[in-house]
Amino acid sequence: MILLDRVTKSYTKTGKPAINRVSVHVKAGEFVILVGTSGAGKSTLLKLLTREEKPSSGKIVVGGIDYDTLKDKHIPLLRRKIGVVFQDFKLLPNRTVFENVAFALEIAGMTNREIKSTVPKVIELVGLKGKEKNFPHQLSGGERQRVAIARAVVRQPKILIADEPTGNLDPKHSWDIVRLLEKINKYGTTVLLTTHNVDIVNKLKRRVITIDHGKITSDQARGTYKQ
Ligand SMILES: Nc1ncnc2c1ncn2[C@@H]1O[C@H](COP(=O)(O)OP(=O)(O)OP(=O)(O)O)[C@@H](O)[C@H]1O
Numbered sequence: 001m002i003l004l005d006r007v008t009k010s011y012t013k014t015g016k017p018a019i020n021r022v023s024v025h026v027k028a029g030e031f032v033i034l035v036g037t038s039g040a041g042k043s044t045l046l047k048l049l050t051r052e053e054k055p056s057s058g059k060i061v062v063g064g065i066d067y068d069t070l071k072d073k074h075i076p077l078l079r080r081k082i083g084v085v086f087q088d089f090k091l092l093p094n095r096t097v098f099e100n101v102a103f104a105l106e107i108a109g110m111t112n113r114e115i116k117s118t119v120p121k122v123i124e125l126v127g128l129k130g131k132e133k134n135f136p137h138q139l140s141g142g143e144r145q146r147v148a149i150a151r152a153v154v155r156q157p158k159i160l161i162a163d164e165p166t167g168n169l170d171p172k173h174s175w176d177i178v179r180l181l182e183k184i185n186k187y188g189t190t191v192l193l194t195t196h197n198v199d200i201v202n203k204l205k206r207r208v209i210t211i212d213h214g215k216i217t218s219d220q221a222r223g224t225y226k227q
Helices: 042-049 072-081 097-106 112-125 141-153 171-186 198-204
Strands: 002-009 019-026 031-035 057-062 082-086 159-163 190-194 207-212 215-220
Touching: 002 042, 019 042, 019 215, 031 042, 031 171, 031 198, 042 057, 042 159, 042 190, 072 082, 082 141, 097 112, 097 141, 112 141, 141 159, 141 171, 159 171, 171 190, 171 198
Parallel strands: 031 190, 031 207, 082 159, 159 190
Antiparallel strands: 002 019, 002 057, 207 215
């Protein structure tokens, strides 16, 4: 599903690369946690996958798409395969829960009819039934992150990237979000999670990839994390 072969990303010509000859393979349906100290290169790695950044060298293939031959006009097609959620939710403040989720479908050119049948199902999946008409400021942090997740998965991506999704949440809401990611993974979506939360990493017992100074320093099935 995700293949990186000796990928290097340097933001500057002289400085150390943010990602340095990283090779990794993630199979379809895996749940992978990326850990590493601040500045280790996790976000850069994720940005290479979403094509926000281009590698300086090396090969990237995601869902059968080889980035070497990927034309700019096909990037929307790639982004359809990858849903993304962030620490700060990035919701539209003047739109309701329903509208925030629907927006992802509107820009994809779906009809109103399709939107009306699809959005409620996803809102139910993330546990927000009854909150459709709330605006983001009328929700808790955990609920806002659920909206962001609903929006990320409404087009049924093959991969869900969650970049520090619990960074702004208390432990209870953090675990609710992690359980929701596990549920989405169970339905078949490959999940890539970055987190600094030791408790979450150590209790989940999933594959853990550690990045340090742009390199993978460990890759363990049922891994653990010490900060
Ligand atoms: N747009 C950019 N231009 C120049 N340097 C950058 C840019 N983005 C990141 N870097 C540098 O690349 C390195 C890796 O940063 P990155 O954001 O990938 O780390 P991270 O592991 O995600 O950190 P955090 O846990 O704090 O989010 C850092 O040294 C950072 O300063």
